[in-house]
Amino acid sequence: EPEVTQTPSHQVTQMGQEVILRCVPISNHLYFYWYRQILGQKVEFLVSFYNNEISEKSEIFDDQFSVERPDGSNFTLKIRSTKLEDSAMYFCATRTSGRRDTDTQYFGPGTRLTVL
Amino acid sequence: DQQVKQNSPSLSVQEGRISILNCDYTNSMFDYFLWYKKYPAEGPTFLISISSIKDKNEDGRFTVFLNKSAKHLSLHIVPSQPGDSAVYFCAAGYGNKLVFGAGTILRVKS
Numbered sequence: 001e002p003e004v005t006q007t008p009s010h011q012v013t014q015m016g017q018e019v020i021l022r023c024v025p026i027s028n029h030l031y032f033y034w035y036r037q038i039l040g041q042k043v044e045f046l047v048s049f050y051n052n053e054i055s056e057k058s059e060i061f062d063d064q065f066s067v068e069r070p071d072g073s074n075f076t077l078k079i080r081s082t083k084l085e086d087s088a089m090y091f092c093a094t095r096t097s098g099r100r101d102t103d104t105q106y107f108g109p110g111t112r113l114t115v116l
Numbered sequence: 117d118q119q120v121k122q123n124s125p126s127l128s129v130q131e132g133r134i135s136i137l138n139c140d141y142t143n144s145m146f147d148y149f150l151w152y153k154k155y156p157a158e159g160p161t162f163l164i165s166i167s168s169i170k171d172k173n174e175d176g177r178f179t180v181f182l183n184k185s186a187k188h189l190s191l192h193i194v195p196s197q198p199g200d201s202a203v204y205f206c207a208a209g210y211g212n213k214l215v216f217g218a219g220t221i222l223r224v225k226s
Binding site: 004048108 | 159
């Protein structure tokens with residue numbers, strides 16, 4: 001069964017450093033998402049991406065964050081200058097271009113980001 | 117953000133019995149709802165969804181019920197199996213995003 005993959009599985013970085021989290025979507029999927037889950041808290045929406053542009057973003061997704069699909073396959077989340085509070089599990093999700101109320105978002109296994 | 121609430125942090129059920137997980141929401145704009153299951157160190161795995169125009173959707177052992185007037189949905193698992201033990205998240209969607217509840221830990225005892 002096709003699945004969403006994410007790399008790395010765990011990233012440790014120093015505060016103020018840039019990190020790039022990578023996701024390989026399921027091949028025929030056209031909508032891409034990033035979510036995060038801070039330890040002990042809910043899964044929170046960050047951003048959705050379609051047709052090479054952001055379609056929706058949350059208040060969490062400030063200027064420190066950016067997304068792109070640089071090579072038509074990987075979907076990346078960049079955090080320019082990491083803060084301690086960015087430590088979380090980051091999940092990529094993807095879906096086909098079908099109706100959003102019947103189409104499922106499939107999640108990757110997540111990247112655990114630890115900011116020291 | 118309390119738009120989606122799962123008020124039971126945990127539930128324990130005997131194998132073979134029914135598990136009922138509940139979820140309440142406040143935003144009338146939500147037009148589709150999903151249940152995900154999550155194991156530690158893994159991403160959420162889709163279980164079942166329901167559109168706001170329906171009140172029931174069934175898939176094998178899993179049934180989701182939606183009561184729009186009460187802004188309430190529930191997931192029924194019958195019969196429950198030990199492998200169902202996991203964290204279950206309710207999620208509600210509008211626009212292009214999902215809003216998640218805090219999750220309910222289900223333990224199925226054999």
